[in-house]
Structures are given as C-alpha cells and as structure tokens.
Amino acid sequence: MDIDRRPTCRYGPDRRLAWGAAVFAVLAVVAALTMTDPAGRLVAGLLAVVLGAYAFVGLKYSPCLVATSEGLRIHTLSVTTTLRWEEISSVRVDNATHLGIANRALELDFDERLVVLGRHALGTDPQEVCGVLRSFGAAPGKS
Numbered sequence: 001m002d003i004d005r006r007p008t009c010r011y012g013p014d015r016r017l018a019w020g021a022a023v024f025a026v027l028a029v030v031a032a033l034t035m036t037d038p039a040g041r042l043v044a045g046l047l048a049v050v051l052g053a054y055a056f057v058g059l060k061y062s063p064c065l066v067a068t069s070e071g072l073r074i075h076t077l078s079v080t081t082t083l084r085w086e087e088i089s090s091v092r093v094d095n096a097t098h099l100g101i102a103n104r105a106l107e108l109d110f111d112e113r114l115v116v117l118g119r120h121a122l123g124t125d126p127q128e129v130c131g132v133l134r135s136f137g138a139a140p141g142k143s
Contacts, residue, residue: 010063018058025051085137
C-alpha cells in the first residue's frame with residue numbers, strides 16, 4: 001500500500017462555529033413555529049435564515065484553502081479552482097485599518113483574479129498562512 005507522505009495544509013473556518021449556528025438555526029425555527037406574536041415570528045424566522053446560511057457556507061466551503069507540494073486548491077463561494085504554484089502571481093497579506101479596527105487579509109493573485117480571505121475564512125492569522133504558502137513555493141507579493 002502506497003502512503004502519501006507529501007505535506008498538506010488545510011485552512012478553513014472553525015466548523016464548531018458552523019455547527020453551533022446550525023443548532024441555533026433549528027432552535028430559531030422551532031421558536032418561530034411556536035410563537036403567537038407576529039413580530040416575534042418574523043424576527044425568529046429571519047434569525048433562522050441568517051444562522052442557516054452561515055452554517056451552510058461554513059460547512060460547505062470548508063476547508064477553503066488546501067496547499068500541497070503540487071499547488072493550491074481554493075474553494076469559496078465565488079471561486080473553486082486548483083492551481084499549480086507557477087500559476088499564482090503573488091501571495092501577500094494586506095494590513096488595513098477601518099474605523100480604528102485593524103484587519104489582515106490574505107490576497108491570492110492569479111489569472112487576472114484576486115481572492116481575498118480573512119481570518120475567519122482561514123481559521124487562523126493570514127500572516128501565518130502566507131508564510132506557509134510561501135514555504136510551499138508561492139511567489140511573494142508586491143506590497
């Protein structure tokens with residue numbers, strides 16, 4: 001039997017949060033069905049839809065990034081593709097501040113496209129993921 005010993009790194013949202021959202025979505029549906037107040041039913045129904053969508057995306061698109069020695073697989077709501085390391089133009093971290101809140105995002109540039117993944121989508125610090133991707137062979141980005 002052949003055992004694949006090549007390194008693989010997977011990054012995605014914390015599935016525990018998605019499962020928690022799914023549980024609360026079910027509870028919100030139950031609340032919406034058992035409430036007699038129309039406004040309460042509306043709020044519980046909207047909450048069920050939002051939590052259900054969050055759970056669906058968190059479970060369906062996880063992991064969103066898989067790095068192997070051959071290349072990178074990206075699986076998000078807008079992009080699903082597998083790339084060889086040569087096809088990726090640059091990998092960089094964008095440090096931005098908006099309304100006084102610091103934010104880091106991993107930027108993957110390929111084929112005239114830009115994929116931006118934040119800490120929540122990756123499940124860890126984008127700076128750490130960038131270092132790992134560069135160790136696999138991704139081209140450093142221009143800051």
